[in-house]
Amino acid sequence: MTRHYVGIDLGGTFIKGLIMDESGQIVANGSMPTSRDGVDAVMADMIALARELSVDRPVAGIGVAAPGVVDMAAGEVKFLPNVAGDWLGRPAARELGDAIGAPAWLMNDARAATFGEAHFGAGRGFADFVMVAVGTGIGGGIVADGRLLLGSAGHAGEVGHIALELHGPACSCSGWGCAEALVSGKALSADGRALMASGGSPGLAQATGGDPEKISPALIARVAETGDAGASELMREAGYRLGMLIGNLALLLNPRRVVLGGGIALAGRPLFDRVEETLQLRIGWYLRHAPIEVVPAALGDEAGALGAAAWARDRAERAAN
Amino acid sequence: MTRHYVGIDLGGTFIKGLIMDESGQIVANGSMPTSRDGVDAVMADMIALARELSVDRPVAGIGVAAPGVVDMAAGEVKFLPNVAGDWLGRPAARELGDAIGAPAWLMNDARAATFGEAHFGAGRGFADFVMVAVGTGIGGGIVADGRLLLGSAGHAGEVGHIALELHGPACSCSGWGCAEALVSGKALSADGRALMASGGSPGLAQATGGDPEKISPALIARVAETGDAGASELMREAGYRLGMLIGNLALLLNPRRVVLGGGIALAGRPLFDRVEETLQLRIGWYLRHAPIEVVPAALGDEAGALGAAAWARDRAERAAN
Numbered sequence: 001m002t003r004h005y006v007g008i009d010l011g012g013t014f015i016k017g018l019i020m021d022e023s024g025q026i027v028a029n030g031s032m033p034t035s036r037d038g039v040d041a042v043m044a045d046m047i048a049l050a051r052e053l054s055v056d057r058p059v060a061g062i063g064v065a066a067p068g069v070v071d072m073a074a075g076e077v078k079f080l081p082n083v084a085g086d087w088l089g090r091p092a093a094r095e096l097g098d099a100i101g102a103p104a105w106l107m108n109d110a111r112a113a114t115f116g117e118a119h120f121g122a123g124r125g126f127a128d129f130v131m132v133a134v135g136t137g138i139g140g141g142i143v144a145d146g147r148l149l150l151g152s153a154g155h156a157g158e159v160g161h162i163a164l165e166l167h168g169p170a171c172s173c174s175g176w177g178c179a180e181a182l183v184s185g186k187a188l189s190a191d192g193r194a195l196m197a198s199g200g201s202p203g204l205a206q207a208t209g210g211d212p213e214k215i216s217p218a219l220i221a222r223v224a225e226t227g228d229a230g231a232s233e234l235m236r237e238a239g240y241r242l243g244m245l246i247g248n249l250a251l252l253l254n255p256r257r258v259v260l261g262g263g264i265a266l267a268g269r270p271l272f273d274r275v276e277e278t279l280q281l282r283i284g285w286y287l288r289h290a291p292i293e294v295v296p297a298a299l300g301d302e303a304g305a306l307g308a309a310a311w312a313r314d315r316a317e318r319a320a321n
Numbered sequence: 322m323t324r325h326y327v328g329i330d331l332g333g334t335f336i337k338g339l340i341m342d343e344s345g346q347i348v349a350n351g352s353m354p355t356s357r358d359g360v361d362a363v364m365a366d367m368i369a370l371a372r373e374l375s376v377d378r379p380v381a382g383i384g385v386a387a388p389g390v391v392d393m394a395a396g397e398v399k400f401l402p403n404v405a406g407d408w409l410g411r412p413a414a415r416e417l418g419d420a421i422g423a424p425a426w427l428m429n430d431a432r433a434a435t436f437g438e439a440h441f442g443a444g445r446g447f448a449d450f451v452m453v454a455v456g457t458g459i460g461g462g463i464v465a466d467g468r469l470l471l472g473s474a475g476h477a478g479e480v481g482h483i484a485l486e487l488h489g490p491a492c493s494c495s496g497w498g499c500a501e502a503l504v505s506g507k508a509l510s511a512d513g514r515a516l517m518a519s520g521g522s523p524g525l526a527q528a529t530g531g532d533p534e535k536i537s538p539a540l541i542a543r544v545a546e547t548g549d550a551g552a553s554e555l556m557r558e559a560g561y562r563l564g565m566l567i568g569n570l571a572l573l574l575n576p577r578r579v580v581l582g583g584g585i586a587l588a589g590r591p592l593f594d595r596v597e598e599t600l601q602l603r604i605g606w607y608l609r610h611a612p613i614e615v616v617p618a619a620l621g622d623e624a625g626a627l628g629a630a631a632w633a634r635d636r637a638e639r640a641a642n
Contacts, residue, residue, distance in 0.1 A: 069607075071610070078610055126473075127473065128472050142573070144465060144470055144472070144477075145468070145470070145471075149465055149466070149470075149574070150466075151449050151465070151574055151575020151576060151611065152447075152449040152575055152576060152577040152611070153575055153577075153610060153612075154575070155607065155610055155611040156465075156574050156575040158572035158573065158575075158607060159573065161572050161604060162572055162573065163485060163565050163569055164485075164486075164487055165485075165486055166485055166486055166503075166561075166562065166565055173606055174605070174606055175602075175604055175606075176603065177603075182487075240487075241487065244484050247484060247496075248484055248569070249573070251479035251482050251483055252463070252477065252478065252479065252570070252573060252574075253470070253472055253477050253573075254473055254474055254475070254478075254479075255472060255473060256474075281496075282496040282497065283494070283496055285400075285494055286476065286482065286494075289390050289400075289474060290472065290473070290474045290476040291474075
């Protein structure tokens with residue numbers, strides 16, 4: 001009977017899960033809202049979802065992706081800013097593994113999404129690529145020489161907090177000048193609200209009926225496409241900032257591809273064009289020798305769970321050999 | 322008879338060379354000024370130096386470090402901004418190899434220095450470290466998971482052109498906001514000259530007799546230590562900027578160590594303290610889980626030639642197995 005691998009992606013809003021066979025085919029999936037009732041409730045929900053997915057299927061490994069800092073080697077959560085409760089030291093991998101009766105591995109969700117894109121998405125066939133996932137915040141992951149780059153303690157790939165300004169705006173991380181404070185979904189929405197409040201975008205005012213809560217990066221991109229000057233300038237600036245960030249990744253890692261995920265990847269051609277233009281202006285000399293292409297992610301919301309399942313497969317196969 | 326490996330480090334001012342036995346012991350070394358008479362003259366000098374070093378010693382491989390962009394796979398130079406002549410396409414590895422009768426490999430000099438520090442210096446025993454070499458410009462190299470990180474075309478590690486400002490000062494690379502434009506030896510000396518010209522540093526004026534050409538990072542550091550307020554502030558700002566750069570490397574690569582080389586590494590404790598302070602303020606949350614130490618390079622001027630020789634040994638041994 002074929003082996004199966006479960007992937008669980010714990011998000012701030014939803015827990016998503018899937019089970020795949022050893023060839024990587026998704027056999028079943030499911031999701032549930034993330035409980036606000038604390039760590040035990042969330043753990044119980046993740047276990048219930050994994051159990052439901054694995055009924056009548058032999059599970060050879062479980063991968064768990066979590067939105068924050070984790071200790072991969074110990075399988076312990078360190079810090080999840082967007083999930084209720086104090087997670088410090090929670091042995092999430094062991095708890096899930098014991099409940100299902102299979103080995104389990106814990107990893108950061110952006111690294112899981114990177115591993116997912118590497119195996120099933122826009123990174124497939126590329127030994128060197130970088131993922132930049134621009135959602136509410138910014139996550140990332142690095143594949144170098146065909147392997148997920150982890151660093152000395154498993155925390156490599158923290159793209160979102162790369163400084164792009166020596167004295168830039170404060171970031172929720174307690175630092176400043178971070179990419180996340182300058183060009184995340186959160187930052188872009190805030191810029192959009194400020195723009196609308198200043199009367200600088202009739203298009204945004206019309207599209208939202210004046211409700212600032214309705215402003216999102218996707219909406220700003222749509223309004224920009226109607227020719228609204230203010231929204232267009234916001235998107236141009238976002239593309240510039242993303243280009244500056246991606247340029248830094250290119251210089252440091254020389255990836256063949258940069259995979260842009262999260263909501264902003266849906267902003268379409270004008271954003272990617274502006275990223276490309278910025279890259280050529282700033283580091284054209286380098287890109288002549290070390291060309292890159294910036295492409296949208298291929299897996300969407302499923303990247304994290306897919307990557308977590310693929311990671312479990314990878315780890316289980318390594319352990320067996 | 323034991324195998325030997327030659328390392329040649331082509332610099333803008335000197336060509337340095339050494340020969341080591343297979344255990345890594347340096348058997349002989351030498352150097353000569355870099356000719357200004359063009360590519361053929363420089364190639365002839367490198368060959369003469371390699372030949373002199375290899376008299377009566379069986380050479381199993383030659384490593385050549387060059388200060389610019391090279392095609393490692395082809396062994397061809399692409400662009401050397403600081404060595405006279407048009408190097409584009411010059412097959413330096415093959416020419417040296419043919420002349421000496423041994424396989425030869427070409428690499429960037431900062432990557433060679435990184436490989437040297439990895440085997441014989443401050444990176445020894447560390448599977449994950451980053452080198453930042455702050456000389457006139459800024460070079461770098463990355464060791465991840467015990468291997469030199471090269472990227473898809475061999476150009477990974479271009480630390481010097483990481484942007485630290487979205488709209489920062491112009492850089493000699495044709496870009497802007499680069500670390501090299503903000504905190505290299507060149508940038509720091511320029512800041513020192515401007516400071517002295519504005520009357521902001523009596524200490525610098527005294528130490529140089531008013532001659533701006535005498536200003537160097539080492540001199541600014543020495544004057545700062547005498548209590549000169551202007552020079553001290555320059556060094557504080559340099560430490561801050563280096564801290565911002567190193568923070569970015571830490572977030573992305575999670576190295577256990579950052580090895581700081583080049584002249585600025587000699588600036589001593591106050592600079593390293595300011596780097597450390599900046600790191601803690603900006604990414605303390607991250608460093609709690611992913612600690613790093615910033616240490617001075619151990620090999621000084623010999624790092625490039627040593628690393629090139631060690632790279633030749635590594636490549637030759639791989640080819641043999």
